[in-house]
Amino acid sequence: QKEVEQNSGPLSVPEGAIASLNCTYSDRGSQSFFWYRQYSGKSPELIMFIYSNGDKEDGRFTAQLNKASQYVSLLIRDSQPSDSATYLCAATGFQKLVFGTGTRLLVSP
Amino acid sequence: DVKVTQSSRYLVKRTGEKVFLECVQDMDHENMFWYRQDPGLGLRLIYFSYDVKMKEKGDIPEGYSVSREKKERFSLILESASTNQTSMYLCASSLPREGENYGYTFGSGTRLTVV
Numbered sequence: 001q002k003e004v005e006q007n008s009g010p011l012s013v014p015e016g017a018i019a020s021l022n023c024t025y026s027d028r029g030s031q032s033f034f035w036y037r038q039y040s041g042k043s044p045e046l047i048m049f050i051y052s053n054g055d056k057e058d059g060r061f062t063a064q065l066n067k068a069s070q071y072v073s074l075l076i077r078d079s080q081p082s083d084s085a086t087y088l089c090a091a092t093g094f095q096k097l098v099f100g101t102g103t104r105l106l107v108s109p
Numbered sequence: 110d111v112k113v114t115q116s117s118r119y120l121v122k123r124t125g126e127k128v129f130l131e132c133v134q135d136m137d138h139e140n141m142f143w144y145r146q147d148p149g150l151g152l153r154l155i156y157f158s159y160d161v162k163m164k165e166k167g168d169i170p171e172g173y174s175v176s177r178e179k180k181e182r183f184s185l186i187l188e189s190a191s192t193n194q195t196s197m198y199l200c201a202s203s204l205p206r207e208g209e210n211y212g213y214t215f216g217s218g219t220r221l222t223v224v
Contacts, residue, residue: 008149034212043199043215044152088152090212095165096142097213101151 003027004091006100014108019076021103023089026070030091030098033065033072038086038102048074079107112136113216115200121222128187130219132200140203141183142213143167143175145196152199158183159205190223197221 003026013019025033032051036044050056050063050072062075072091076083086102116131134141142157144167154167156175164175172194176184183202187194197220201213 032212041220043218044213046212046214049212095159096140096154096157096167099152101149 004089004098004100006087006089006103008101009104010106011103012106012108013079015079015081017079017107019079019083019105019107021074021076021087021089021105023072023074023100024070025072025089025091025098027091027093027098028067028070030093032092033063034090034097035061035063035072035074036088036090036099037083038088040085044088076105079105081107081109083107113200113202113214115198115216115219117219118217119220119222121224122187122190124191124223126187126190126223128190128221128223130185130187130198130200130221132183132185132202132216133181134183134202134214135181136202136214137180138202138214139180139205141177142201142203143173143183143185144199144201145169145194146199146218147196155185187221190221192223195221195223 005024035048038044048063050065056063060077064073086104088102089100090097113134143155144152158177174186200216203213
């Protein structure tokens with residue numbers, strides 16, 4: 001069974017700090033990786049994807065991929081209380097995405 | 110703006126009832142998926158479909174069936190609802206695997222309660 005592992009949290013950070021969310025995956029054949037944000041009671045929303053080793057930046061968000069270590073991370077700079085949500089990591093698997101169970105992020109004012 | 114629409118946001122059904130959850134996408138996506146999400150268990154794949162009239166079992170298909178008669182519509186059927194099927198149900202769609210990116214677009218979800 002191919003897996004994506006995330007720490008369930010909660011990860012607590014103060015407003016304005018950098019939040020670092022991490023994810024590991026077991027399938028070396030995975031090509032692309034996705035970060036979804038999910039607010040309580042809502043559906044997941046795609047915020048970033050990455051498929052090349054290194055960093056990819058989009059506004060306050062940076063996705064990092066290290067295929068040798070099978071490690072994906074999401075950095076959120078200048079964290080805001082509105083960033084408080086569960087963040088799901090996903091990796092491409094055979095015919096479909098494989099999701100982690102998510103990390104809950106709490107940003108305190 | 111691309112959309113995946115689930116017909117009901119909240120649904121309450123009785124044990125033993127046959128329940129239909131509908132999902133429609135307007136993006137001409139080939140792939141469609143049904144998940145359920147429960148606290149602590151994450152997203153669990155029930156069924157998926159890569160084309161009209163075809164279906165594949167996911168990780169937890171027992172007690173469920175699906176129908177895909179048209180490309181844009183993917184229905185989840187609970188043949189005889191039970192209380193352990195109380196959950197949030199999420200539909201998603203995507204393009205086939207082309208290049209590097211085929212992320213999913215999710216519908217807004219249906220919170221089903223079986224009493």
